[in-house]
Amino acid sequence: MLSPGSLFREIHDNDESFALFCSIAAKGESQGGWENGRISALVGDAELAPKVARHGADEDKHGRIFNALLRKRGLRPVEVPDDTDYTMRLERQGIGLAHARLRRDEPLTERDVLHYLAHSRVTEQRASEQMRLLRRVFGDHPEVGRAVKMISNDEDNHLAFCHEELLRLAARGHGREIQATLRRTARAEIVVYRDVSLAVMAHMGRILGWGEPKARVLAAGIRATYAYELAGGRRRMTTLRMPARRNALGGPTPAVDPEFA
Numbered sequence: 260m261l262s263p264g265s266l267f268r269e270i271h272d273n274d275e276s277f278a279l280f281c282s283i284a285a286k287g288e289s290q291g292g293w294e295n296g297r298i299s300a301l302v303g304d305a306e307l308a309p310k311v312a313r314h315g316a317d318e319d320k321h322g323r324i325f326n327a328l329l330r331k332r333g334l335r336p337v338e339v340p341d342d343t344d345y346t347m348r349l350e351r352q353g354i355g356l357a358h359a360r361l362r363r364d365e366p367l368t369e370r371d372v373l374h375y376l377a378h379s380r381v382t383e384q385r386a387s388e389q390m391r392l393l394r395r396v397f398g399d400h401p402e403v404g405r406a407v408k409m410i411s412n413d414e415d416n417h418l419a420f421c422h423e424e425l426l427r428l429a430a431r432g433h434g435r436e437i438q439a440t441l442r443r444t445a446r447a448e449i450v451v452y453r454d455v456s457l458a459v460m461a462h463m464g465r466i467l468g469w470g471e472p473k474a475r476v477l478a479a480g481i482r483a484t485y486a487y488e489l490a491g492g493r494r495r496m497t498t499l500r501m502p503a504r505r506n507a508l509g510g511p512t513p514a515v516d517p518e519f520a
Contacts, residue, residue, distance in 0.1 A: 267393065295312070304372070373437060384496045386417070441499075
């Protein structure tokens with residue numbers, strides 16, 4: 260039976276496809292780590308800056324975890340195809356803060372912070388859902404289970420952080436702009452997610468030798484998800500509610516597990 264679980268297990272069991280999967284994930288997390296690190300350095304809010312720094316440290320840690328999973332298999336990272344680069348494709352759509360902006364030593368405005376948090380709210384929703392899926396598939400796996408649980412917990416914290424900080428901004432009179440930015444970001448994200456998913460599945464199909472019928476079924480499933488999100492499913496990315504995890508990124512950054520250092 261073709262299911263997300265069987266698909267991920269097939270990718271995991273092949274060295275070449277596993278190397279590509281982990282390399283794509285590691286690159287995206289490392290990019291997120293750099294972005295959050297720069298944002299934390301440019302944010303003037305003394306309460307927000309350490310939380311953004313913690314967010315960036317988590318993303319850097321996730322990149323190291325995916326690379327550690329490769330090392331455990333005796334594998335090396337591989338080149339990531341441009342069409343699978345989710346983070347950079349979002350930037351090309353004008354979503355979030357551009358890297359050129361972050362490279363300037365110029366303090367961020369409150370509007371910049373709003374756009375950063377809205378971008379993170381949408382993308383962390385996607386990340387949280389994807390990691391929960393991987394947790395269901397691999398949570399008990401002796402090789403990757405612990406890593407998946409760690410990353411999944413972090414992504415849930417990141418999502419909680421975004422909700423809380425955006426609600427704080429909304430209380431200061433930015434509610435209308437936040438909602439407009441979230442809707443625009445979600446519309447762009449679902450297009451990028453569809454295109455990246457199709458590209459990843461095409462690369463995996465070539466590696467794993469999927470026949471045309473299987474490739475068509477998978478592509479149809481990705482397009483069906485896009486149609487559902489286009490029709491209204493993306494609303495889960497644009498609503499705001501006070502999270503159960505309050506101050507999820509407050510406090511000191513946890514020590515890095517030596518297994519994944």
